Amino acid sequence: MKNFNYAIRKLIFCFLAISLFRITYWPEINAQYPGIDESIAKYRKGELIIKAKPGDQVTVEQLRHEFWFGCAISNSIAGHFMSENDKRQYKEKFLQNFNSAVTENAVKWAIMEPRKGEVNYTVVDEILSWTEENHVPLRGHNLFWGIPKFVQSWVMDLDDNELRQTIQNRAETITERYKGRFTEYDLNNEMIHGNYYEDRLGPEITKLMAEWALNGDPDAKLYLNDYDILTGNRLADYMAHIRDLLKQGVPIAGIGVQGHLHAETFDRDQLRNALDSLAVFKLPVRITEFNIPGQRSKYYTARNLVMTPQEEVLKAKEMVDYYRICFAHPAVEGILMWGFWEGANWIRASSLYKRDWSPTPAAEAYRNLIFKEWWSRESGTAGNDGAYSTSAFYGKYKITVNGISKEVDLTREKGIAIVEFTK
Numbered sequence: 001m002k003n004f005n006y007a008i009r010k011l012i013f014c015f016l017a018i019s020l021f022r023i024t025y026w027p028e029i030n031a032q033y034p035g036i037d038e039s040i041a042k043y044r045k046g047e048l049i050i051k052a053k054p055g056d057q058v059t060v061e062q063l064r065h066e067f068w069f070g071c072a073i074s075n076s077i078a079g080h081f082m083s084e085n086d087k088r089q090y091k092e093k094f095l096q097n098f099n100s101a102v103t104e105n106a107v108k109w110a111i112m113e114p115r116k117g118e119v120n121y122t123v124v125d126e127i128l129s130w131t132e133e134n135h136v137p138l139r140g141h142n143l144f145w146g147i148p149k150f151v152q153s154w155v156m157d158l159d160d161n162e163l164r165q166t167i168q169n170r171a172e173t174i175t176e177r178y179k180g181r182f183t184e185y186d187l188n189n190e191m192i193h194g195n196y197y198e199d200r201l202g203p204e205i206t207k208l209m210a211e212w213a214l215n216g217d218p219d220a221k222l223y224l225n226d227y228d229i230l231t232g233n234r235l236a237d238y239m240a241h242i243r244d245l246l247k248q249g250v251p252i253a254g255i256g257v258q259g260h261l262h263a264e265t266f267d268r269d270q271l272r273n274a275l276d277s278l279a280v281f282k283l284p285v286r287i288t289e290f291n292i293p294g295q296r297s298k299y300y301t302a303r304n305l306v307m308t309p310q311e312e313v314l315k316a317k318e319m320v321d322y323y324r325i326c327f328a329h330p331a332v333e334g335i336l337m338w339g340f341w342e343g344a345n346w347i348r349a350s351s352l353y354k355r356d357w358s359p360t361p362a363a364e365a366y367r368n369l370i371f372k373e374w375w376s377r378e379s380g381t382a383g384n385d386g387a388y389s390t391s392a393f394y395g396k397y398k399i400t401v402n403g404i405s406k407e408v409d410l411t412r413e414k415g416i417a418i419v420e421f422t423k
Helices: 002-032 036-044 084-097 122-133 160-177 196-201 205-216 235-248 268-281 309-328 361-373
Strands: 045-051 057-065 068-073 100-103 138-140 184-186 222-226 254-259 285-290 332-337 377-381 387-393 395-401 404-410 416-420
Touching (some): 045 057, 045 404, 057 387, 068 084, 084 361, 100 122, 122 138, 160 205, 196 205, 222 235, 222 285, 254 268, 268 285, 268 309, 309 361, 377 387, 387 395
Parallel strands (some): 045 416, 068 100, 222 254
Antiparallel strands (some): 057 377, 057 395, 395 404
């Protein structure tokens, strides 16, 4: 009876918090960003044209977004770090909420090879097998990380020639082993905050890292990734850094910007300005590591703080605003949370799900945004010319005409998809 009463109280809390969120904030959000919905429609929607017979019944069902709504994957899903129940719930909830992923720790050099020559591929292999089985594209985070405290002591003990050879071996071995399986890699993490490898071997080492990575997989996409950019604090430094690397001819495929460094709320103007600034490089931008509340919040230092219902509602509001601004910006191609469950999230308060897997108001707000407001479902009748057309979010669709179904990808690159049912 005690457990039953607790469950009822949890349900009532979630219902009241979600209701409060909807009543209090949806009108405010729409008023605060005039034109944001128009930008979303302009940059995130294309046209589906179905050719059938006049009068045919047509149903359009979205299956997934092209835009990356993703999350980091914990090492705990591999091996025996989680209970079987938690592992099952983790995987189910992940697939219910996200269409893309990034390794939280599995690919980091210090995790894979803490001692020289002892490389552990097991966790990476297991995560990749699961994401591939479920058609989830995966980012490899990261090939290198030059912040000195994250560089293994055995790497620091190498002389310069050995260090250069070891870096080359790491870059070529990883990309060759996983050729074609990682959608992209973070090349050398957080370089504007520390770069042990450049300090030791000179500024040309970044270009060499990239070239060695491409030796292993010529099609590998190499991203930069850094933090405190979207706050505006290190934006100018990052812009200069990117310009310098491009001038050197470093093959940068995209720009990663972390979403950690705000507090319980974030500066909307700074976020928009940062995205506008990064767009000048005409490279895809991914929000690679998002938490709300973030690293400057009280929840980062006091990890066991429990949110009040009002704080849970604020969290949901801030998350929705952040996603709206990013989704409306044409340069952004994805947002990846850095954890979604309290049992495996470095900022527990930023989770969508509590430790017992009960959803927070942020979970409901997130799902409402991605799978309701930004989700295309249409039905109707083909016109006298046999055509049925509709505006739809970029992604994969199932089109059904008179009980016969076909799948089609509506991509931003093409802007239009035509599905024939007359042949």
